[in-house]
Amino acid sequence: KLVVFLGYVLSEVLILMIKLIVLFFVIAYFIAKRIKPAQFKSPLLNPQSLARLQQWELILRSEHILFVGLNKTLVYCSSHKPKGESIKVVPKNFDNTSPLFVKTRPHLAEFLSEMSGFFKIIVVTQFSESVSSAILEAIDPRGFVYHTLYRSDQIKVNGKYFKSVQQFKPNFEKSIFIDHNPETVLEKEILIPIKPFKDDTGDNQLLLYSQFLASKLREEVPMEKIIAGMRSVFDQPPLTAVEESSVYQERE
Secondary structure: HHHHHHHHHHHHHHHHHHHHHHHHHHHHHHHHHHOOOHOOOOOOHHHHHHHHHHHHHHHHHOOOOOEEOOOOOEEEEEOOOOOOOEEEOOOOOOOOOOOOOEEEEOOOOHHHHHHOOOOOOEEOOOOHHHHHHHHHHHHHHOOEEEEEEOOHEEEEEEEEEEEOOOOHHOHHHHHHEEEEOOEEEEEHHHEEEEEOOOOOOOOOOHHHHHHHHHHHOOOOOOOHHHHHHHHHOOOOOOOEEEEEEEOOOOOO
């Protein structure tokens, strides 16, 4: 009789546990249905940040992108006042007592205006956000530059920084990268080198580059052929990949 009684008790306990488990899942199901997906927030990205990231990725994949360097490509920056005209820039939270002097490359305004009609312009710089923002506010008052990638966005190899856009997965069939220093750029397949700029008032590189790009894009020439053509026209040899042992000697 004791064995039968214990068996009966265990069976009742087992049945009760099964009922509780079923009840738990039923309650969880109805709770989940009543909670809207928007109430579940990422611990890293709020809905606004997530939306901006998705928009950013869509733009990089679907539109023509012009990645371009800043110092010695679009401008020349120095802590000492150079000869001729320059713009005095004081970045926010700048802990240095001396300002930064910026000389704009000839035809910069025309270049940005013309290229913004064909590309989303993204500046890629080794400067910090505060320094870069101050420079761009001074040289691009009309806001042709769509976005900026700072030093913090770059890839670090053996303690040295390299300009790279790999983490943003752009469509390389619609992208080019113009920079004065090929050794600091990882995306060689889309790179078009340009002569470094310092203080040559007769420099016309930006004018020539914008005219060439605009004419080829109007003809709907594939980007790969445009890049090859520009390297040939402007005497820029084919480029090889950056070695990890490359020495990064310049600020940008």
